[in-house]
Amino acid sequence: MKNRYNNLRYQTWSMPDGKAKLALMEEAIRIADQYLTEEDAYQSRMDYSSAALECGCPERLLVSFAWCLSKFERQPDQYSSHSIMWHYKWVLNQIWRMPQMTAEMIGQVFDDFKEKCLHYGYTLRPYYQQQVSYMLSQGRTEEAALYYKEWRSAARDGLSDCKACEQNLFGVYYFRLNQNKRGLQMLKPIMEGRMSCGSIPENTYGNLLGPLLKMKEYEQAKETAAKAYQVTNGPQYLKEYGTLMEYYTVTDMPKAVKLYERTIHLGLAFKMPWDRFHYLLSVRLFLQEWSKARRRKKLAASEQVTLEWLEQETRSLAAAFDARNGSDYCTLHIEEKEEQIRKLIAVYRKS
Numbered sequence: 001m002k003n004r005y006n007n008l009r010y011q012t013w014s015m016p017d018g019k020a021k022l023a024l025m026e027e028a029i030r031i032a033d034q035y036l037t038e039e040d041a042y043q044s045r046m047d048y049s050s051a052a053l054e055c056g057c058p059e060r061l062l063v064s065f066a067w068c069l070s071k072f073e074r075q076p077d078q079y080s081s082h083s084i085m086w087h088y089k090w091v092l093n094q095i096w097r098m099p100q101m102t103a104e105m106i107g108q109v110f111d112d113f114k115e116k117c118l119h120y121g122y123t124l125r126p127y128y129q130q131q132v133s134y135m136l137s138q139g140r141t142e143e144a145a146l147y148y149k150e151w152r153s154a155a156r157d158g159l160s161d162c163k164a165c166e167q168n169l170f171g172v173y174y175f176r177l178n179q180n181k182r183g184l185q186m187l188k189p190i191m192e193g194r195m196s197c198g199s200i201p202e203n204t205y206g207n208l209l210g211p212l213l214k215m216k217e218y219e220q221a222k223e224t225a226a227k228a229y230q231v232t233n234g235p236q237y238l239k240e241y242g243t244l245m246e247y248y249t250v251t252d253m254p255k256a257v258k259l260y261e262r263t264i265h266l267g268l269a270f271k272m273p274w275d276r277f278h279y280l281l282s283v284r285l286f287l288q289e290w291s292k293a294r295r296r297k298k299l300a301a302s303e304q305v306t307l308e309w310l311e312q313e314t315r316s317l318a319a320a321f322d323a324r325n326g327s328d329y330c331t332l333h334i335e336e337k338e339e340q341i342r343k344l345i346a347v348y349r350k351s
Helices: 002-013 019-035 038-054 058-074 081-095 103-119 125-136 141-153 163-176 180-191 202-214 218-231 235-251 253-269 273-290 307-325 329-350
Strands: none
Touching: 002 019, 002 038, 019 038, 038 058, 038 081, 058 081, 081 103, 081 125, 103 125, 125 141, 125 163, 141 163, 163 180, 163 202, 180 202, 202 218, 202 235, 202 329, 218 235, 235 253, 235 273, 235 329, 253 273, 273 307, 273 329, 307 329
């Protein structure tokens, strides 16, 4: 069985990201649990956790990580503290994306991560960074500003995200505060090619499009969108696909259609509620504009993906997050996005 286990692992290394890859990794986990060592079972789950994010199934990370964390806590000298803490950062960035996770539960997870950072000799830089994202997801900009200040002040160490990823998030932070010029300045090193990593600039392109349109920087937006359309590839970029679809809904409807056709199967299969909410909202904005003219073309998944269904799905998800967060931020976000795209279309068509 060891040979079968090794063959499965070797096979997944050359497979494209997707559920077929995860299925083979799950078989490897079952073999390790039944026939091999605890170390094999642990490592196969650590590999699975990483693949789950890349394959567009981040909810599966939580199960495999919980198993590994439990083993690590019982035998901390047997496993790498850095590896488990690196995966723990991923969990912090995913756990609040599910409205069924209560604020109390999320707080406990953040507190545990913070405690472990200090115990294993890391600074709190990644803790503050994840708090910024969590606060911004609720529209709690004052608290986000406090955490942002702590994030920028804390020293970098081996648990910090790479400089390109952090720089990208610095820009996102200012965009969310509607300080678009400051956000653009933060992203300048990335756009000039001086910073990059495995996910940057792919993530950055999507973050830029809305602010560039608001600032009427149409040529730069066009160039950025073209780059994004070319390089963004994979189920882990669902939210970026949605943002790009919104841009082309404003500027180039035929291209928006192509992007919809290319990604809708990913969106319908995606389980993580936060990402699903944002993508389906982008689809809704696209379909609202598409439906204003008589069309001969029948869109993919048109029997399921109707304006009525999208209204129900996005409103339901927004209500679930708002109930958990004790606010109306996500519901207002829907209305703001609809108003924003109407204004952008009107302004762009006059230009």
